[in-house]
Amino acid sequence: MKQSTHLCANMLTNIAVMLFFAAATYAQSLTWLGTLSGTPTYAYGVSVDGSVVVGEAYSAATGSRAFRWENGAIRDLGSLGGLQASAHSVSADGNVVVGWSYTTVGRQRAFRWENGVMRDLGTLGGDESHALGVSANGQVVVGWARNVAARQSAFRWENGVMRDLGTLGGDFSQANAVSANGQVVVGVARNAARRDRAFRWENGVMQDLGTLGGDESHALGVSANGQVVVGWAQAGTQERAFRWENGVMQDLNQVYAQLVGRSVLLRAYAISPDGRYIVGVGFNASTGRNEAFLLDTGPRTFQISGRLELRDFGGDVTQVPIRMELRQGGTPVRTETIYLNANGDYVIPNVENGTYDLAFKASHWLRVVVAGIKVRNADVSGVDASLTNGDIDGDNEVTLVDFGALVVAFGSLPGDTMWNPEADLDGDGEVTLLDFGILVRNFGTVGDE
Numbered sequence: 001m002k003q004s005t006h007l008c009a010n011m012l013t014n015i016a017v018m019l020f021f022a023a024a025t026y027a028q029s030l031t032w033l034g035t036l037s038g039t040p041t042y043a044y045g046v047s048v049d050g051s052v053v054v055g056e057a058y059s060a061a062t063g064s065r066a067f068r069w070e071n072g073a074i075r076d077l078g079s080l081g082g083l084q085a086s087a088h089s090v091s092a093d094g095n096v097v098v099g100w101s102y103t104t105v106g107r108q109r110a111f112r113w114e115n116g117v118m119r120d121l122g123t124l125g126g127d128e129s130h131a132l133g134v135s136a137n138g139q140v141v142v143g144w145a146r147n148v149a150a151r152q153s154a155f156r157w158e159n160g161v162m163r164d165l166g167t168l169g170g171d172f173s174q175a176n177a178v179s180a181n182g183q184v185v186v187g188v189a190r191n192a193a194r195r196d197r198a199f200r201w202e203n204g205v206m207q208d209l210g211t212l213g214g215d216e217s218h219a220l221g222v223s224a225n226g227q228v229v230v231g232w233a234q235a236g237t238q239e240r241a242f243r244w245e246n247g248v249m250q251d252l253n254q255v256y257a258q259l260v261g262r263s264v265l266l267r268a269y270a271i272s273p274d275g276r277y278i279v280g281v282g283f284n285a286s287t288g289r290n291e292a293f294l295l296d297t298g299p300r301t302f303q304i305s306g307r308l309e310l311r312d313f314g315g316d317v318t319q320v321p322i323r324m325e326l327r328q329g330g331t332p333v334r335t336e337t338i339y340l341n342a343n344g345d346y347v348i349p350n351v352e353n354g355t356y357d358l359a360f361k362a363s364h365w366l367r368v369v370v371a372g373i374k375v376r377n378a379d380v381s382g383v384d385a386s387l388t389n390g391d392i393d394g395d396n397e398v399t400l401v402d403f404g405a406l407v408v409a410f411g412s413l414p415g416d417t418m419w420n421p422e423a424d425l426d427g428d429g430e431v432t433l434l435d436f437g438i439l440v441r442n443f444g445t446v447g448d449e
Contacts, residue, residue, distance in 0.1 A: 033069045036076055041067065045090040045097075048136075048273075051096025053085035066099050066113075077113050080120050082106060085279040087113070089134045092180070096138025098131035110143050110157070121157050125165045126150050130259045131157075133177045136224070138180025142175035154187050154201070165201050168208050171195055173192040175201075177222045180273065184226025186219035193231070197230050198244070202222060206337075209244050211235075212251050215241070224273035230280070241268040241280050243297065252278065255353055255376060256297050261285035265293060267291040301350040302375050305356065306383035308344050310365060315427020317344055324348065327369075332359075351375050358383060364391050364422045366447030367400070390442040392422045398439060406431065406439055 035041050039059035046053050052070040059074075066077040066085035078418060079085040082102025089098050097113040103120070110121040110131035123129045126146020133142045141157040154165040154175035167173045170190025178185050183200040191208065198209040198219035211217045214234020221230045229244040233251075241252040250256075252265045259265070268280040278295045310317055315338045326334040326348070333356075340346050348358075355374050361367040365387035373383055390398040392405040409423035409431045425435040 006230070031220050032334070034074045036065055036067060036122075039065070043069075044086075044088050047090055047094030049090045052090055052101075054090045054097050055252060056086040065095070066101065068097055068113075070094065078118055080104075080111060080118060085111070089129075089295050091134055091138030092136040093138075096134060098134045098141050098143075099224060100130040110141065110145065112138075112141055112157075114138065122151055122162050124155060124162060129155070129162075132175065135182035136180035137147060137182075140178055142178045142185050142187075144174040154185070154189065156182075156185055156201075158182065166206055166208060167205060168192075168197055168199060172196070173199070176218075176220050179222050179226030180224035181226075186222045186229050186231075186354055188218040198229065198233065200226075200229055200244075202226065210249050212240055212242060214238070217249075219244070221268065221270035221278075222409065223271050223275035225275070228271060228275040230268035230278050232269045239266050241265040241278070241282065243268065245276065252295060256295060258378070258440050265295070266290070298352070301352055302379045302381055304348045304351055304373060304375070304380045306346060306381065306385070308340055308346060308360060309386040310344070310362060310383070311386055311389050312425060313427045318342055320362050320363045322346070322360055326351065327357040327359060330357075360385055360387060361396070361447070362387055363394070364425055365389055366445060367396050367449075369448040388442050388445050388447070389425050390439045391447070392420070392425075392439075394422070398442050398444060402439060403443070406435060410436075
């Protein structure tokens, strides 16, 4: 079952990747790779430049045979002594191929092929192994192998040594993909509660990536730098495609995709090296069937816009600098000064997908925070706020200190020794009883933190 799932994943991945390259280059080009002795072929891996393709040819008579295609020629990679073999992944330059092959004694073994030589990578003490992924330079191979207890465990192979990556407390694990430098491995492992969970392994530590609210998850792909992981997870009892980064698992259906009707992204099988493009399978409600998908997650930025009311102010709002903070989890992720137009409208450009709290603080106005603004692949408008006047000293509350500052500046005009522009609350160019009235009306008010 694990093997067939991975084969399906690779087929969908390559279909979507081919679609992407066709669209990205505007090339009306399709190459049929041919067969081995007339048998059907399936492509599972491709080099970075697309010049080398690997996979398997299958027939009822011979079973599967691993192949490597280059320059219009398809080549049988042989086997480890048995009849069947299958190639699953290839290095960036196309020179190293990994997969599995039967041996002379009928055991399936992970192999690494280079320069015409197929090497048995061994096991973890058991009798079988499969290679499912390879690093960009071809030096690190990952997959699964039987251990001495005959249980399936994820492995990382390098320089002739196969390392057991362990589990999350259960009795099963499988490595599905590896980062470009070979240092980050992702896959699925069983925990002590016998639930399968997506994992990310680095520096000897296997991290449970969690779920989307259900019991299980599987990691199937990883970006070149190892920071972004994709796969599928249960949301309740339903499968949903996910993207994981910096400890946060996101449902692609909620964060990135704009789906219509009952359409849903079910599984993400692979991700482009830069972490931008994700491929997988989903249900297309318009056709009523499951289809491969290609999702572009960015870099995309959007804008947040709205209108700010600077209360009790008759001056020129376009000249009032406003300190704006975009916050996530209470921490500012972006801070800058913005200005309003004559109608009090503002625009914050270049905002990435995410959920934010938006804070505004203008000179003698109290801070206002608008919470829970969700940017989901579209501009967000109508984020309005009204700011309370009277904070002359800028401490975000209207107190006796502000009253004292206004008394000092009372009766002054611009150019006078006692002139304080922050005390001119109504913006009429002088400090008068009108300003006192604003301060008294708002006395004791405290702004948002």
